[in-house]
Amino acid sequence: MSARREGHTDAAGPSGSDERTMGMTDRAPGTPRAWKSLLPAGFGVLIVLISALLFAAVPAELADKRAYAEAPVCPAGTPSDSCRMVVPGIVRGTENEAHGKGVRHWLLVTERGSDTVRRLRMVRSGPVFDTVRAGDAVRLTYWRGEVRTVGFGGVAEDTQASPANDWRRSLGIGLALLPWGLSLLWTGWWVRYRHPLVKDAHPWRLVAVWVGGVTLGIFGLVASDLGSGVPEALLITAGAVLPAGGAGGLCVWWLRRRMKKAEDTSDIVPVPTEGKRCVGASVSGSVPYSVDGFDHLVVGTDLPLPRPTPPAASLAGHCRRR
Amino acid sequence: MTVERVRAFRPTDPPAWTTLYKYDGVVLECRDGDQAVFIVTRRRDAPVIFGALVTARTTTASQS
Numbered sequence: 327m328s329a330r331r332e333g334h335t336d337a338a339g340p341s342g343s344d345e346r347t348m349g350m351t352d353r354a355p356g357t358p359r360a361w362k363s364l365l366p367a368g369f370g371v372l373i374v375l376i377s378a379l380l381f382a383a384v385p386a387e388l389a390d391k392r393a394y395a396e397a398p399v400c401p402a403g404t405p406s407d408s409c410r411m412v413v414p415g416i417v418r419g420t421e422n423e424a425h426g427k428g429v430r431h432w433l434l435v436t437e438r439g440s441d442t443v444r445r446l447r448m449v450r451s452g453p454v455f456d457t458v459r460a461g462d463a464v465r466l467t468y469w470r471g472e473v474r475t476v477g478f479g480g481v482a483e484d485t486q487a488s489p490a491n492d493w494r495r496s497l498g499i500g501l502a503l504l505p506w507g508l509s510l511l512w513t514g515w516w517v518r519y520r521h522p523l524v525k526d527a528h529p530w531r532l533v534a535v536w537v538g539g540v541t542l543g544i545f546g547l548v549a550s551d552l553g554s555g556v557p558e559a560l561l562i563t564a565g566a567v568l569p570a571g572g573a574g575g576l577c578v579w580w581l582r583r584r585m586k587k588a589e590d591t592s593d594i595v596p597v598p599t600e601g602k603r604c605v606g607a608s609v610s611g612s613v614p615y616s617v618d619g620f621d622h623l624v625v626g627t628d629l630p631l632p633r634p635t636p637p638a639a640s641l642a643g644h645c646r647r648r
Numbered sequence: 649m650t651v652e653r654v655r656a657f658r659p660t661d662p663p664a665w666t667t668l669y670k671y672d673g674v675v676l677e678c679r680d681g682d683q684a685v686f687i688v689t690r691r692r693d694a695p696v697i698f699g700a701l702v703t704a705r706t707t708t709a710s711q712s
Contacts, residue, residue: 506670543656588691591654596702597695608668610679611685623687625700 367514373507380500384556387496390489411468412477414438417458421445431455433476435464445472447486454483456576480496494550494559501546501563505539530578538574542566602626609634649680651701654694676701 400409414437421432431448433455447547454476458464465477474488484490512535521529545566546559553559607623609616620634654676659664665673665688673679676687678701689697 416671584666584671589656591656591674591694594674594691594694594698596652596699598699598703599696603696605689605696607689607693609685609687609695610662611680611683613680613683613685616685623689623700625696 342512344550346430360602363518365514366510366517370507370510370512370514373503373510377500377503380496382501383496384493384500387489387492388556391493394474394489397469407470409469410474413466413468415464415466415476417460417462417464418459420455422451422456433458435466435476436464444473446476448476449484449486449488450490452483454478457481465536493556495591497559498547499549499557501550501559502543504546506542509536509539530582533581534574534578537577538570541573542570545570599626604635649678649685649699651678651698652679654698 394410397408397410400406400411405411415435416438418434418436421434423430423432429451431451433446433448434443435446436443454464458478461480465482466473467475467477467482472487473485474490475484477483488567513532516529516532542563546563549559549566551563553562600625603626604622604624606621608621609623615634617634622635624633624635654674656674657669657671661675665675669688669690672691673688674691676689676694676698678685678687687697
């Protein structure tokens with residue numbers, strides 16, 4: 327019985343190892359597994375695609391913005407989708423609604439001759455939203471069936487439905503995602519082709535690219551929010567390449583300095599201990615005082631050698647760490 | 649037991665050491681008879697352990 331079982335394992339042994347070697351032939355020793363490079367590369371492709379879709383949406387949003395800005399004011403009594411209709415309204419109040427981490431600003435208005443209160447979501451707490459009080463008369467600009475702008479005195483403020491700022495969100499998120507996606511793609515390439523060749527355990531270039539890429543993305547997001555138009559936002563982002571690269575370089579410099587400091591142990595010199603003291607340390611080696619799970623040493627002038635202490639003892643107060 | 653040298657972590661060291669002490673750890677490479685012993689500790693605790701081992705050695709030496 328036992329002989330048969332042995333015979334069986336013998337027969338299965340070589341074929342099993344053959345399968346394993348066959349699977350390994352395309353992979354040199356030390357080469358990381360395929361998924362380790364395919365995973366970041368896959369996510370990289372996905373994120374680059376999303377940012378491309380967002381960029382593709384920008385021209386249409388700019389066309390909408392232009393169409394709204396250039397739409398003529400409707401002739402009295404003939405509302406149409408191609409023109410702007412300005413109607414008088416009365417402010418009924420304002421609302422600041424907490425939503426997640428942000429605040430939503432709502433303007434409550436009624437149109438003349440109607441009691442129905444409309445809630446208009448404003449982009450931010452702007453010049454109109456901040457100054458109006460209940461009872462104030464405002465001008466509501468309708469375009470394609472929605473209130474896009476609220477005018478009060480000499481100032482005007484866009485509502486969330488205004489197409490004036492739609493491009494900012496698409497461009498900003500696109501610009502923020504693109505360096506991120508490219509960094510992921512590059513990480514995939516680096517893990518697949520560079521990592522096996524580089525024996526250095528600390529991937530400095532990877533750190534620099536990531537920090538630089540993420541910084542550039544943040545600049546792109548802010549530039550899209552502040553820039554007056556697409557060219558200006560892109561120009562600010564392009565100008566941020568240098569500071570972003572600097573941030574990556576600085577990060578690597580700091581990490582390298584820290585590593586060098588850690589490498590240098592010349593400052594560690596023997597210091598005599600007064601009294602008994604407990605320090606965190608683990609001992610490894612084939613000696614009786616190397617015990618798994620013991621993570622403290624008792625040292626002191628009254629003890630001949632450091633003694634390992636179990637964590638339980640330190641919890642009970644026998645071994646007090648300073 | 650003698651301390652042969654104090655060094656920082658190397659990529660070839662057990663990963664558990666780096667997990668436990670990050671970049672803040674050092675290894676005291678010691679020898680007890682013919683056995684190699686590694687004491688892993690935080691950088692700021694290393695001088696005290698080092699001191700205790702050196703004191704122990706000199707005490708033993710003076711006693712014998």
